[in-house]
Amino acid sequence: xxxxxxxxxxxxxxxxxxxxxxxxxxxxxxxxxxxxxxxxxxxxxxxxxxxxxxxxxxxxxxxxxxxxxxxxxxxxxxxxxxxxxxxxxxxxxxxxxxxxxxxxxxxxxxxxxxxxxxxxxxxxxxxxxxxxxxxxxxxxxxxxxxxxxxxxxxxxxxxxxxxxxxxxxxxxxxxxxxxxxxxxxxxxxxxxxxxxxxxxxxxxxxxxxxxxxxxxxxxxxxxxxxxxxxxxxxxxxxxxxxxxxxxxxxxxxx
Amino acid sequence: xxxxxxxxxxxxxxxxxxxxxxxxxxxxxxxxxxxxxxxxxxxxxxxxxxxxxxxxxxxxxxxxxxxxxxxxxxxxxxxxxxxxxxxxxxxxxxxxxxxxxxxxxxxxxxxxxxxxxxxxxxxxxxxxxxxxxxxxxxxxxxxxxxxxxxxxxxxxxxxxxxxxxxxxxxxxxxxxxxxxxxxxxxxxxxxxxxxxxxxxxxxxxxxxxxxxxxxxxxxxxxxxxxxxxxxxxxxxxxxxxxxxxxxxxxxxxx
Numbered sequence: 062x063x064x065x066x067x068x069x070x071x072x073x074x075x076x077x078x079x080x081x082x083x084x085x086x087x088x089x090x091x092x093x094x095x096x097x098x099x100x101x102x103x104x105x106x107x108x109x110x111x112x113x114x115x116x117x118x119x120x121x122x123x124x125x126x127x128x129x130x131x132x133x134x135x136x137x138x139x140x141x142x143x144x145x146x147x148x149x150x151x152x153x154x155x156x157x158x159x160x161x162x163x164x165x166x167x168x169x170x171x172x173x174x175x176x177x178x179x180x181x182x183x184x185x186x187x188x189x190x191x192x193x194x195x196x197x198x199x200x201x202x203x204x205x206x207x208x209x210x211x212x213x214x215x216x217x218x219x220x221x222x223x224x225x226x227x228x229x230x231x232x233x234x235x236x237x238x239x240x241x242x243x244x245x246x247x248x249x250x251x252x253x254x255x256x257x258x259x260x261x262x263x264x265x266x267x268x269x270x271x272x273x274x275x276x277x278x279x280x281x282x283x284x285x286x287x288x289x290x291x292x293x294x295x296x297x298x299x300x301x302x303x304x305x306x307x308x309x310x311x312x313x314x315x
Numbered sequence: 316x317x318x319x320x321x322x323x324x325x326x327x328x329x330x331x332x333x334x335x336x337x338x339x340x341x342x343x344x345x346x347x348x349x350x351x352x353x354x355x356x357x358x359x360x361x362x363x364x365x366x367x368x369x370x371x372x373x374x375x376x377x378x379x380x381x382x383x384x385x386x387x388x389x390x391x392x393x394x395x396x397x398x399x400x401x402x403x404x405x406x407x408x409x410x411x412x413x414x415x416x417x418x419x420x421x422x423x424x425x426x427x428x429x430x431x432x433x434x435x436x437x438x439x440x441x442x443x444x445x446x447x448x449x450x451x452x453x454x455x456x457x458x459x460x461x462x463x464x465x466x467x468x469x470x471x472x473x474x475x476x477x478x479x480x481x482x483x484x485x486x487x488x489x490x491x492x493x494x495x496x497x498x499x500x501x502x503x504x505x506x507x508x509x510x511x512x513x514x515x516x517x518x519x520x521x522x523x524x525x526x527x528x529x530x531x532x533x534x535x536x537x538x539x540x541x542x543x544x545x546x547x548x549x550x551x552x553x554x555x556x557x558x559x560x561x562x563x564x565x566x567x568x569x
Contacts, residue, residue: 085419089343104554142534143554165339169537280396283423300358300397 062293064277064306066266069233071290072198075262078286086281088159092128095261096135098278098302099192099225102259103136104143105303106274107190107221118146121188123215125195125208126153129225132261133194134163136225141170148188149174150181152207178210185218193222193255195229198265203241204230209249212240216251224255227265236267259303263292275306316547318531318560320520323487325544326452329516332540340535342413346382349515350389352532352556353446353479356513357390358397359557360528361444361475372400375442377469379449379462380407383479386515387448388417390479395424402442403428404435406461432464439472447476447509449483452519457495458484463503466494470505478509481519490521513557517546529560 067075079086107117122137124130130151137147149167151174154160167174175184193215195208204212212230215222222228230253232238237252258271262279280297287294297304321329333340361371376391378384384405391401403421405428408414421428429438447469449462458466466484469476476482484507486492491506512525516533534551541548551558 082419083423085416085423087343087413087416089341090347093344093347101554108553110553138535139554142551159341162339162341165336166537169337169339169539171538281392283420284425285423297396299362299364300355300393 064295065263065290065292066269067263068266069198072233072262072265075282075286075290079262079282083286084283088128091281092131092135092159092163094281094302095132095279097139098261098276098280099132099136099194099223099259100139100143101301101303102257102276102278103140103145103190103192103223105276106223106257109144117189118144119187119189120145120147120192121150121184121190122147122192123150123195123211125197125229126155127197127199129194129197130155131160131163132225133192134160134167136192136194137167137172138163138170141172147172148184150176150184152176152178152211178207178214181211181214185214185220188218188220191215191218191220191222193224193229193253196227197225198227198233200227200229200233203243204249205243209242212249212253213251216253221257222253222255223257223259224253225259226261227267228253228255228258231267234266236270263294264306272308275308276303277306278303318549319517319544319546320523321517322520323452326487326516326519329536329540329544333536337540338537342382345535346385346389346413346417348535348556349386349533351393352515352530353386353390353448353477353513354393354397355555355557356511356530356532357394357399357444357446357477359530360477360511363398371443372398373441373443374399374401374446375404375438375444376401376446377404377449377465379451379483380409381451381453383448383451384409385414385417386479387446388414388421390446390448391421391426392417392424395421395426401426402438404430404438406430406432406465432461432468435465435468439468439474442472442474445469445472445474445476447478447483447507450481451479452481452487454483454487457497458503459497463496466503466507467505470507475511476507476509477511477513478507479513480515481521482507482509482512485521488520490524517548518560526562529562530557531560532557
């Protein structure tokens with residue numbers, strides 16, 4: 062039995078069930094575990110210590126205005142606790158209460174927050190790894206300012222990119238697509254191509270062709286929901302919060 | 316610099332600061348990370364797989380009516396995700412909303428919940444490890460029913476016990492004490508002596524004499540609070556949520 066890749070509709074439905082009576086999770090709980098899984102993925106692939114040690118410490122956490130941005134803020138906090146030097150890029154802060162609390166938590170750790178394109182450009186010169194937590198599975202184009210500028214800047218930086226759930230700008234079902242900018246008809250030339258992907262709960266249809274290192278996080282889906290949606294999730298090792306999926310896992314099933 | 320052992324007053328103050336502006340944490344976040352640390356401690360000391368493998372899977376999670384009971388419910392959920400077969404013993408469910416949601420989450424995982432002393436007695440015959448999440452650092456005696464019966468039953472079971480933060484019945488500053496039952500003057504003969512302790516945030520004064528394996532969890536205390544209270548927390552390894560303290564760590568400083 063192979064792992065199930067989710068359509069946008071299914072991903073939305075599972076998210077809703079996790080927060081309804083069949084999951085009973087609060088958004089605080091889900092974001093905490095999702096963000097922790099993102100931070101642990103970075104610490105696994107770009108460790109501060111050990112054989113693969115490099116100057117991996119400066120992580121630029123790029124956050125969108127939705128729930129995935131919240132995952133990014135949680136990840137930034139845990140990365141700081143792990144000894145990394147995260148910086149948050151947050152051009153459009155979300156308005157929900159949880160978002161403000163998570164921002165406050167990064168401020169309490171003295172994690173710098175940037176918001177302008179000029180600051181982003183400067184910061185990219187002093188970054189080792191990018192965490193892309195801009196758009197999640199509920200995003201549908203076009204890409205509105207300032208993100209029409211942000212996505213190409215991140216791509217062109219040639220820095221290692223770890224994307225959360227679905228690489229920003231990709232279609233959740235069709236994968237890499239050239240998005241339009243606003244309603245102008247102009248297209249974003251660069252399509253974001255991350256090195257690493259951390260799928261949350263279950264991978265989405267659009268990442269079947271992804272060829273980099275692919276992790277799964279969100280070890281909290283109740284058995285009943287796993288069965289109901291025939292997720293066929295892989296076994297997580299020990300008490301870990303992430304599991305690496307075999308390379309090319311998705312392609313074999315196309 | 317050695318790790319700081321907290322008085323009851325300090326522990327309370329740090330807890331409040333974590334949830335005030337200087338921490339900005341929600342109770343959901345703190346319990347999630349605390350409960351995860353408890354589950355990981357059990358999985359470390361009593362693993363399901365590996366050299367030390369034994370029949371460790373049946374964990375009886377004993378929960379009190381306060382926040383520590385909530386940590387226990389979260390731990391039970393994570394233990395289930397790790398492949399353990401937890402059972403929750405919850406004779407006096409807490410009334411807070413979060414407590415009800417956490418209970419619902421264990422129900423969603425089909426984790427059995429027991430509430431009577433008779434059920435506890437039966438369950439102890441089919442338990443490999445006990446997680447003691449009954450009383451936390453804010454408890455002060457006497458021990459009211461049904462816990463005056465629960466504590467000796469757990470002690471006399473001779474099963475391995477993992478206590479959360481402060482072994483239930485111990486004085487948060489004085490350590491092991493013979494508690495009175497209610498206002499009767501009668502004393503509880505058995506003092507709970509756990510094999511393993513998982514201190515949360517920072518160890519409490521009362522556990523200085525503890526001689527078993529001692530872990531620390533709660534890798535979320537902002538740097539500013541760590542400094543303000545001179546906690547001198549040890550370095551956690553890698554991206555782990557728990558760290559083992561050297562044996563006899565507390566005694567050296569008495």
